[in-house]
Amino acid sequence: MPPFHRFVPSRVRGGRDHKRFRLVTPRRWPRQHWIVSSVIVLVFLTVVSVTLVVWHPWRQPPCGRGLIAIGTLRTCVGIDLDSTGFTKTDPLADLEDSLVKQNSTVNRPFGTIVLLDNMTPDSSSDSDNLQALKHRIQGAMAAVWRANNQAVAGGTSPNIKLLLANYGSRADSWREAVEAIKQAAQGEHIVAVSGIGQSLDTTKQAVAALSDAGIATVGSVITADDMNTGPDGQHIQNFFRVAPLNTDQAQAALSYITNHDYQKILLIQDDNRTDSYAQTLSSAFTTAYKSQHKAELDYTETYRSPDSKLNGADRDIYMTNQFTKMHSDICAIQPDLIYFAGRSADLRSFMKALSEGGACSLKSLDVMTGDDAADLVGKKIPSSDSLKFRLFYTALAHGDQWNSFPADSDNRRNYDEFAEAFTKTGFPQSDLTDGLAMMSHDAVLTAAAAARQNTQATTDPSTVAAFFLRFRCTNTIPGASGVIAFGPDGNPIDKSMPILQIQPDGSVTQQDLAWPTGKPLDPMTTCG
Numbered sequence: 399m400p401p402f403h404r405f406v407p408s409r410v411r412g413g414r415d416h417k418r419f420r421l422v423t424p425r426r427w428p429r430q431h432w433i434v435s436s437v438i439v440l441v442f443l444t445v446v447s448v449t450l451v452v453w454h455p456w457r458q459p460p461c462g463r464g465l466i467a468i469g470t471l472r473t474c475v476g477i478d479l480d481s482t483g484f485t486k487t488d489p490l491a492d493l494e495d496s497l498v499k500q501n502s503t504v505n506r507p508f509g510t511i512v513l514l515d516n517m518t519p520d521s522s523s524d525s526d527n528l529q530a531l532k533h534r535i536q537g538a539m540a541a542v543w544r545a546n547n548q549a550v551a552g553g554t555s556p557n558i559k560l561l562l563a564n565y566g567s568r569a570d571s572w573r574e575a576v577e578a579i580k581q582a583a584q585g586e587h588i589v590a591v592s593g594i595g596q597s598l599d600t601t602k603q604a605v606a607a608l609s610d611a612g613i614a615t616v617g618s619v620i621t622a623d624d625m626n627t628g629p630d631g632q633h634i635q636n637f638f639r640v641a642p643l644n645t646d647q648a649q650a651a652l653s654y655i656t657n658h659d660y661q662k663i664l665l666i667q668d669d670n671r672t673d674s675y676a677q678t679l680s681s682a683f684t685t686a687y688k689s690q691h692k693a694e695l696d697y698t699e700t701y702r703s704p705d706s707k708l709n710g711a712d713r714d715i716y717m718t719n720q721f722t723k724m725h726s727d728i729c730a731i732q733p734d735l736i737y738f739a740g741r742s743a744d745l746r747s748f749m750k751a752l753s754e755g756g757a758c759s760l761k762s763l764d765v766m767t768g769d770d771a772a773d774l775v776g777k778k779i780p781s782s783d784s785l786k787f788r789l790f791y792t793a794l795a796h797g798d799q800w801n802s803f804p805a806d807s808d809n810r811r812n813y814d815e816f817a818e819a820f821t822k823t824g825f826p827q828s829d830l831t832d833g834l835a836m837m838s839h840d841a842v843l844t845a846a847a848a849a850r851q852n853t854q855a856t857t858d859p860s861t862v863a864a865f866f867l868r869f870r871c872t873n874t875i876p877g878a879s880g881v882i883a884f885g886p887d888g889n890p891i892d893k894s895m896p897i898l899q900i901q902p903d904g905s906v907t908q909q910d911l912a913w914p915t916g917k918p919l920d921p922m923t924t925c926g
Contacts, residue, residue, distance in 0.1 A: 464578050465564075468571055473518045475571040476578035477563040479586070484517045484564050489528055493535050494562070496824060500539060501559050504546065508557040509589035509849045509856045511842055512579055513538045514604070514615075516595060517564035522714075523707045524567050525741040526595055530773045533829050534595060534618060535562070537838030540820045544839075545846040548819070550876060552850035560842070561586065563593075567707065569600035576607045583613065587856040589849035591615045592841045597622030597675035603629055609636035612860025614848070616640065618841035619794060619834065621647065621769060622674035623682065626888055633887065636863040640840045640882050642893040642914065644675070647768050647792040648682035650895045650912035652690060654790070655735060655766065663687070664697040664733035666724075666748065668740035672705045679768045680739035697731050699724050703744050717744050721751035729758035738767040742774045749787055750780040757784035764788045775832040776904045789900045790909065795833030795879035796896040798908055809880060809918070816878035831906055833879065833896070840877035847875055871921040881919055892919040 461467050462482030465474040474484040481494045481501075488494070513535065519526045538560055545551040545558045561582075565575040582588060591608055594601050594617045605615050606628040617625070617639035628634045655663065665683065668676035687695055701720050708716055728736075738745050745767055752763070763785065771791035779787055793799075797817075803810045816839060821827060829835055848865040849855040855862050866884055869875055871891065875882035883891045897910035915924060 464582055466574060466578075468566065468574070473564075473566060475564045475566045475574045477512060477561055477575070477582050479561065479582060481562070484562075490517065490532070490535070490562075493532060493539075497535075497539060497560060497562070500542065500823075501561075504557040504559045506557075507555075507856055508559050508587060509846075510559045510561055510586045511538075511542070511845050511849075512561050512563050512588055512591045513593040513838075513842070514563040514565060514575060514579070514591050515593040516567060516569065517562060518566060520567055521743075522712045523704070525703070525713070525743040525770075527743070527773050529776070530832070530834055531595065533832060533834040534593065534838040536820070536823070536825045536829060537618075537835030537840075538592065538842045540816065540823045540825065540835065541839040541842035541846065543823050544816070544819045545843060550815070551843050551846040556850070556856055558846045558849075559586070563591075565600075565604060568705075569596070569598055569604060572600050572604035572607070576604055576611070579608070579613065580611050583611075583859055584857075588613065588859055589855045589862050590845035590859070592618060592845055593838070594618070594620050596620065597625050597673070597678070599629075599672045599674060601625075602627075602634075602674060605637050606630075606634050609634045609863075612636070612863075614638065614845070614859070614863040614866060616841045616845050616848075616866070618838045619769070620675075621794070622678040624674055624678060638844075638863075638866045638884055638888040640844060640877065640879070640890055640893070641769070641794050641837060642895055643682075643889060644678045644768060645682045645686075646893070646914045647895060648679065648686045649914065650792050650897065651683065651737065651766050651768075652686045653912065654897050654910060655737075656690065660735040660764070662697070662732070662734045663695060664699065664728065664731055664736045665695050666699045666701070666736055666738050666740070668744065669700050669702040670705050673703065673741070675768070675770060676703070676740045683737055683739060697733060699727065701740070701744070703741060713743065714747050714750075717747035718751045721748045722755060724748075725752060725755035725758075728752065729760055732759065733763070735764045735766060738765055740767075740770075742767070742770045742772070745771065746774060746777075746780060749789075753780050753782040753785045753787070760785055762786045762788065764790065766790045766792075768792055769794045771900065772832040772834055774900055774904070775906055778904050779900060779902050781902060786902075791898055791900070792912070793833055793896045793898045794893075795836040796898055796906065796908055797827075797830035797833065797836070799833075799879075799894065799896045799911060801908075802911075808876070812876040812881070813878045815876075836878040840875065840879050840882055843877065844869065844875045844882050871919065871924060874919075874921070883919065892924050894918065 461474040462480040464477040464479035542560045565572045597620045614636045667680035800810045851865040880894045895912045
């Protein structure tokens with residue numbers, strides 16, 4: 399190839415430039431320069447290639463501030479400071495957009511309540527589901543709207559902001575989530591954490607770690623009796639909840655069973671030691687039965703749900719295979735009623751296995767369980783021509799639970815005011831059926847009210863917990879699920895429990911309304 403040439407102007411006599419040019423040939427670059435350049439380019443391309451293979455940037459979700467990516471699916475865990483979402487295809491996107499708009503109206507000074515939950519439930523491995531999560535978020539948003547626009551939570555100042563935080567499947571990433579919340583506490587003026595969707599060993603550790611950091615947590619739907627006892631066996635000081643305990647649910651269930659003259663009871667219990675909900679529900683029912691009948695249960699069956707992600711297996715298939723082995727035993731026992739002490743996802747697998755296991759002398763079977771069955775509301779109940787189920791459960795709340803009360807009663811009016819705010823926030827009335835939005839609303843509203851009683855709340859979250867204890871029998875929170883008051887242990891006092899039946903099509907009818915004391919909370923007598 400001929401050398402590259404360029405023309406340059408030539409200066410001539412008289413100091414003037416003329417349009418004359420001379421040909422200039424540049425010096426040839428040394429051969430070794432090309433070799434060095436080639437090596438540099440090759441190294442650069444190698445580094446880029448390795449980075450792409452290891453990092454997979456095209457698979458990265460938009461993990462925003464406060465979040466980190468974990469796992470092969472690159473789920474975002476931590477606190478979502480910018481509402482960027484928790485997965486690449488985020489099913490919560492609409493709710494997060496609404497939350498951004500809601501938070502944009504917040505004025506300074508403000509306090510932040512963090513809703514901590516499994517924001518990325520996977521139905522193939524988790525026992526919780528997306529619909530239940532959405533309802534809990536909706537309830538929290540309705541509570542914040544009320545706190546900022548009505549005087550129901552001790553005025554409207556400081557304003558309240560809501561942020562979502564994710565501890566991932568089975569709360570396995572609770573350490574990352576708690577650390578992110580602690581790091582954001584001062585900058586975001588965090589006054590409390592709410593949510594905690596399930597009673598597990600991992601969620602208990604999260605609550606204990608938050609308490610150790612001086613951050614109060616108010617749980618919305620956690621019911622395991624031992625959730626306020628830390629891994630070290632000590633009481634978790636800064637933990638409160640608005641849901642009745644499993645002991646209360648078991649007693650209410652047994653009262654219903656006795657009143658309806660069920661004689662032969664079969665207990666089916668989960669042996670998963672990491673699931674506090676299942677463990678305490680089973681022990682509570684066994685204790686209540688023994689106390690009332692002065693005898694042990696005659697019939698018990700045990701299964702074990704997975705305590706970690708199943709490698710390449712679907713949870714429903716895995717559990718259905720387990721329950722299939724019970725079919726012949728249950729047909730032989732011929733129980734009047736089964737009390738199922740476990741998760742609703744596994745209950746569905748159980749009913750599927752039993753109904754498809756072949757005909758036996760059982761034509762219909764009544765099943766009673768705990769509040770986790772709220773996740774089955776709106777879903778068809780498994781059945782077959784040979785076996786039909788009637789499914790009952792002790793609920794934490796229900797959209798129609800106060801319908802039998804006078805229109806001017808406190809509980810009825812408190813619910814109606816909440817329901818109006820819920821629809822004003824843009825959510826459909828039908829999402830109140832399972833009661834989860836009601837419970838989440840009550841927890842967040844309580845946190846907002848506690849923060850507003852304390853002038854230091856927005857600068858020092860460690861001072862907030864003491865103000866939850868001021869909500870006693872004569873100073874209650876007007877919750878949608880009933881008035882909220884706490885005992886010294888942080889547990890609610892005399893919370894109502896609707897007894898519901900889930901119909902074959904997934905609709906719900908209320909059978910009864912129970913209280914631990916047998917009647918609604920009375921400030922003059924209940925706490926006297």
